[in-house]
Amino acid sequence: MAELKDTHRKCYDNLLEIGIEKNSRVRSPKMRYKMMTTNITESMNSCLLAIRKLPIASIVEFIRDLLQIWFRDRRTNAREMSTYLTRFKVNDKWTDTSVDLEQRSCSCRQWDLDELLCIHVMAVARLKGMLITALCSDFYTTGWLKHAYSMIVNPVPKLETWKIPDEIRHRIILPCEKKRLAGRPKKSRIPSAGEFRKQKLCLICGGKGHNKRSCPNLSCSTSKPLKKHVLVTFASKKDIID
Template identity: 25%
Template sequence: MTRYYTKHKEVGVEWSGFTYPKIRKKLNKNIEWTNTCYAMPSSDGIFQVQDRDYQFIVDIKEKKCDCRRWDLTGIPCAHAISCLRHERIVPEDVLPECYSTASYLIAYGHHIRPCRDKSVWEKVNAAEVLPPVYEKRVGRPPKSRKKQPIEVVGPSGPKLSKHGITMHCRHCGDARHNRATCSLRKAGVRPKLPTKRNLV
């Protein structure tokens, strides 16, 4: 692949080379990390790289590595650079075209013209854009997230939610009300509840 090296001067900094400074800085950092990598060729551009106590498989033709840094960013990782060194390939030659200085200048080469004062803007018959209506909620705002039932731990272990459980009154034993709202208790009537022996 033929690389065209350009020079560009911006804000007192001279750019030279194929890649712009930010990507070159990341690439140089990966080159420093290759000191702990040892590449062993297998076949057809596939290598096994030993990095301390870990092993990685690198395919320089498909531009893939088991660490997935090369796959996600397009910048060769330290394992890939160790394989490229074995094949006498310059790491900058495998970088995507989008990281080139020429692509950067094309993307950011257009000038943004400043806007005129608001008083001279042209008025149009369109709906006025307003900010969204803020609805203040009742009560104190929450300070922490809502925990799952398994996260609420009591003295004897995790507490389970009572959602879906039918409530029963302790006074009369009927469902769908409690002792405080029991009509028989308010009337002073003590119902005859079956004992536990009869329930067995």
């Protein structure tokens, strides 16, 4: 916040007016999930780029098939796990921290926010002779992982078997009255903070920010690439028979 105050004072004042607890997960008084909802929506949107222009029924069927594949793969991985806890990573920042086992808190805030043991809590638990798996949240256990993907995604039945109420069958749905913005609509999702997109390289010089048509080294090259001529010979009918 101190760095933000020096660089963007107006943005700093707006955050203070809204409330730090609403913009910072560390300052939030309640437990909040660490993934942004908008990022999840945009990630799902990137999976639907190729079928966006299809009818609604086809898009829904594609999403159902996609979820069925995801649930099947994760259900299979969960069944193959033989450990009590699922696989996870622990980051060590080599900082001085304080651990409170009674309050289930660590000054690095990883245990408080994610309910997942940090390396500091692991060190204290081993020193006290405590069971490490008992200090983690139940949501990180293999049993909860199996339960999360135990649902079966069934295929959509035939249209003739659908039971549609009369009030919905005779309802006329009009398109939304929304003014279309100028320009081509965006298809790629908005990158989150700290995320960098992979830039394409030029095929001539290998540089970034341009392609082979706008390459600055193209004018320096005097020799043009030779066209490949393919010599095609046809065998006579007599040669084929022989």
